[in-house]
Amino acid sequence: MKLRHRSKGKSGQALIVTSLIITLLLLSAVYYVIETEKSLVNNQRLIDSNFPVAKLGTRNTMISALANASNHGATAVLTEDLNRFSSILRNMSYGAEFDLSFAPSNSAPYQEGMWISWGKDGSGVSSAYVSFSINTSGPMENYHSEYEMNITTALHVEGVSTGEGEEKTVNFTCAVYDENGPALANEINIFYQNQTDGSWLSVSSSNDLAVLDFGNGTYSISFHAYSQQPVEVSAQIHDMRYIFVMANVTCTQI
Amino acid sequence: MRLLNDKRGQMRVIEAFFASMLLLSVLTLIPSQNNVKNASDQNLTSTAQHVLLTLDNNGYLSKLIENGSWTQITKCLQAALPPTMWFNLTVLNETNAEMNDIPMSSGNPINEEIFSFDYLCVNQGPSYAIYLIRLQLAVVS
Numbered sequence: 001m002k003l004r005h006r007s008k009g010k011s012g013q014a015l016i017v018t019s020l021i022i023t024l025l026l027l028s029a030v031y032y033v034i035e036t037e038k039s040l041v042n043n044q045r046l047i048d049s050n051f052p053v054a055k056l057g058t059r060n061t062m063i064s065a066l067a068n069a070s071n072h073g074a075t076a077v078l079t080e081d082l083n084r085f086s087s088i089l090r091n092m093s094y095g096a097e098f099d100l101s102f103a104p105s106n107s108a109p110y111q112e113g114m115w116i117s118w119g120k121d122g123s124g125v126s127s128a129y130v131s132f133s134i135n136t137s138g139p140m141e142n143y144h145s146e147y148e149m150n151i152t153t154a155l156h157v158e159g160v161s162t163g164e165g166e167e168k169t170v171n172f173t174c175a176v177y178d179e180n181g182p183a184l185a186n187e188i189n190i191f192y193q194n195q196t197d198g199s200w201l202s203v204s205s206s207n208d209l210a211v212l213d214f215g216n217g218t219y220s221i222s223f224h225a226y227s228q229q230p231v232e233v234s235a236q237i238h239d240m241r242y243i244f245v246m247a248n249v250t251c252t253q254i
Numbered sequence: 255m256r257l258l259n260d261k262r263g264q265m266r267v268i269e270a271f272f273a274s275m276l277l278l279s280v281l282t283l284i285p286s287q288n289n290v291k292n293a294s295d296q297n298l299t300s301t302a303q304h305v306l307l308t309l310d311n312n313g314y315l316s317k318l319i320e321n322g323s324w325t326q327i328t329k330c331l332q333a334a335l336p337p338t339m340w341f342n343l344t345v346l347n348e349t350n351a352e353m354n355d356i357p358m359s360s361g362n363p364i365n366e367e368i369f370s371f372d373y374l375c376v377n378q379g380p381s382y383a384i385y386l387i388r389l390q391l392a393v394v395s
Contacts, residue, residue, distance in 0.1 A: 016270045023274040030281055052307060053374055057384075060313060060376035068380040081382045085374075088348065088384055092372055241313070241378055 051145065054089055054100060054134060061085045062128045062151045063241050066114070070126040070153075070244040075114040078104055078128060097137035105129040124247035127152040127179075152179040153243040159221075161231045161251040168227055170251050174219040174235050182217030185237040192225045193232035200234060201225075229253050294393070295369060302371035302389045305334045313378035319345055319353070319385050320377060328358045331389075338394045340364045346386040353385070365392040 065078040086100040104113025110129050118124040128151045136143040159172020170192065176185045188211065190203040203209050203223045212220040225231055230253060236246040309315040309330055318327050331341055342359035346352055369391045377383040 013266070015267045019267070019270045019274060023277055027277065027281065052303065056307060056310060057374050057376045060310075060316070060378045061382070063313070063378045064376065064380065064382045067378070068382070071380055073380065077382075084382070085376065085384060088386075089374060092374070092386070242380060 050089070050098060050136075051134070051143075054098075055147065057085055057089065058082070058100070058102070058130070058132055059149055059151070062130060062149055063243070066126060066128045066151050066153075067242045067244070069114055069128075070116060071242070075112050075116075078113050078130070082130070097135070099135045101133045101135075103131045103133075105131065118246045118248075120248045120250075122157045122247055122249040124155040124157075124245045125152065126243050126245045127154075150179050151243075153177070153183070153239045153241070153245045155235060155237055155245045155247045157233070157235045157247045157249045159233060159249060159251040160254045161225075161229070162254060166226045166228060168225050168229075168231055168253070169222060170225055170231050170233060171220070171222045172233060172235075172249065172251060174221060174237065176217045176219075176237060176239060178239065178241075184215075184217055184240055185219065186240050186242070187238040188219060188221070189236045190221060190223065191234040191236070192223075192227060193234075195228040298369040298391050298393070299371060301335070301339075302369075302391055303373070305331065306371075306373045306375075306387060306389060308334070310373075310375055315387075316375050316377040316379075316383070316385065319375065320379070320383070322353075322355075324354045324356050324358050328360075331358070332360060335360075335391075340392040342390040344388040344390075346388065348384055348386075350386070363392050364394050368392045 061081045062078065065073075065081045068077045069075050082102050082104075086102070089100055090098055104110075106112065109115045109117065110127070113128050113130050115125060115127040115129070118126075129148070131148045132146065134143065134145045154177040156175045156177070157172055159170060161168040161170045163169050174185070174188065176183050190209065191200040192203060193199070194201055203225070207223040207225060209223045210221070214220070221235075231251045232248060233251050234246060234248045236244070238244050306315070315327070318330075327343065331343060335341055340360050340363050342357070342363075343354075344352060344358070345354045371389045371391070373387040373389065375385040375387050377385070
């Protein structure tokens with residue numbers, strides 16, 4: 001009888017232990033959900049922040065490749081550099097699939113994403129054009145983004161010459177542009193062609209070189225040259241991004 | 255009849271129930287604290303991203319790194335970040351080797367909760383280079 005009474009008295013204890021276990025289970029489940037959610041939100045935020053970084057990175061990569069290619073480099077450097085950037089970006093993707101793919105333009109006048117044309121008609125262009133696609137499989141959301149990037153430095157030159165005999169005064173203007181409009185030049189070098197042997201002579205202060213910078217990408221340049229008519233002039237510039245472009249022009253006498 | 259009269263366990267059950275309710279009600283407060291932390295992290299993410307994107311927009315940051323102008327970078331960050339924010343910047347190359355030979359920070363951390371943001375900086379110059387920039391931020395608690 002005593003034994004029976006004791007076992008009855010423990011019925012409450014079993015309930016207490018059961019309720020505590022259930023409470024602990026609930027607690028651990030809620031804690032797990034909170035921690036998982038926190039981790040997912042943090043990862044997603046870091047992935048989201050990768051988008052502007054990726055866009056600026058691709059832009060800077062294209063500028064670097066164009067600066068390289070226009071300064072006696074190979075055009076293949078564009079693909080090599082973009083592959084390198086894409087690979088590093090993928091490695092720091094915070095546990096998500098972050099895939100940056102690209103397609104250099106092969107539509108005329110571009111070849112392998114590059115168009116370098118330094119003409120004799122007073123116009124010169126150094127340009128790169130690439131289409132990009134970003135696919136992200138994040139812990140909370142998936143993204144797909146496509147964009148195109150164009151980096152261009154262009155130069156337009158026109159001018160005239162005056163003077164008697166072989167002593168000429170050459171006046172011409174250089175207009176520099178980038179993909180957004182007028183742009184500043186970092187360095188301008190002028191050459192004119194010696195009509196006797198066809199060699200190009202550098203214009204320096206000994207030629208009374210005068211450069212007037214209008215501050216809007218337009219430069220008015222004059223110098224003295226010893227040349228027969230017409231005077232062939234070559235303007236070679238580096239823009240502020242060290243992209244090189246040149247243009248030749250025939251300065252007819254007026 | 256005996257079972258109905260035996261009420262010794264009931265009180266304990268009620269106690270346990272109240273204890274469980276108390277624990278669960280405390281637990282409801284945790285998500286709100288968590289949201290505050292998330293909002294703070296989000297704010298620091300956008301601050302770090304904004305500062306680095308602005309500095310890097312015209313290739314200025316990569317030029318400073320290329321020239322080893324660590325003091326100049328520290329000054330730029332001091333000017334760009336609020337004075338109540340602690341920062342520490344580390345520049346790594348592609349092989350994860352630390353490039354800055356002097357620390358670029360605003361002193362000792364003022365908060366145990368340090369937020370870290372990684373940024374890929376690409377050199378615009380003809381010699382291509384990629385730098386991994388790790389910006390750590392903390393605010394006065």
